[in-house]
Amino acid sequence: MTSMAASATSVALLPSKLVFRGRFEQSRSKFLTPTSTSSFPCHSISISSPFHRRKPFGIQASVSISDPQVRTGPDDLVASILSKVTGSDRGVLLSEEQHKEVAEVAEELQKYCVNEPVKCPLIFGAWDVVYCSVPTSPGGGYRSAVGRIFFKTKEMIQAVEAPDTIKNKVSFSALGFLDGQVSLTGKLTALDDKWIRVVFESPELKVGGLEFQYGGESEVQLQITYIDDKVRLGKGSRGSLFVFQRRV
Template identity: 75%
Template structure:
């Protein structure tokens, strides 16, 4: 079922570190290079030069904080990527590729994956929410929010909230169990979707599964790459005071 195709980037149920992942970032060595250390290595480990970069572009970002700010500025208020032009999708992909250089060594084992996340972007905008997010579906269903909750040790909950026909509130939700395939890839098997519209509530369809790679994670965002190449950007939800 297309509605099950929420991307996720999750943790292995068999590995539960007791401390949060810590990444060590060095300042650029010079104007042409940036360096990083994965979180599991000692700060005394030799710096790894990732590659030379040009400083001719005014939009260039070389540090993780700048890259995170840049990608969020491009995808926020884009209706999950729907309103972006082809060139803008390309810019998002370029920033995501740069951020991969700062990903922790074993993101599947990083406790930062747990919590609630807003699905703020997908390179294939119809993937989160399936038919409800298609060009035809958007004529009748206005998406209010797309949320993914990752709960220890191995539970994933996806929810798309919408307004149908301009006056009926509804939501589609899925619950899944995750399995780690390696240190970067996970598989999640989802139960049949549950649909709630007005006072009605029912399940439809069958099980579904996704395989995804975690390409970057920190306290603010998480990037995921689907097995078919779709890029997802998740932004951590802030807790109300």
């Protein structure tokens, strides 16, 4: 998966007091029913967890939309949600109604989520943060109305590395000519089949030729609500919705 001090935001990028903080949300978020024909592979993996339950693998889902004669599947829903968030500056440019539309598609996609998404190997890899329902959560003060005047976000990337490492990075241009980035490295722990917790080390800030660490550890919690080979959806502990798109 908000001034310049480390607090927490979801499995996401920098501390909410600078960027993502470790939760996908400024305070606590710091990352099934009828049968689906979804075909993406998802064999179990092991992430450190206090829970030891195992369930048989299965993908279950149902889609209910306004026209009962029309049915759609996860591929169509993924294409729909990406079309709604692309070019939105990670949600900043969307209206309230458009945010609602994104949430509706995400809710339908959730019905197609695998039973134990935290054990799905598709979680690994590099992901772009392409949307957040609270636009200032991924980026903190840099993403506020005033912050965006001085800082242009270039990339928001989350890399999930086996077995349990998360590396988050936000790169930006300050005043149009000074490049910088903030990065976090954290350890991931599964809380149950869908929720994960990440404890991040102190963030690193690089601006021009300067490089230093500041603040302390931060913690995030995120529910994985859908994952496939293209996108991952996450919901913070206070309900912020995140859309990640796999980097190619």
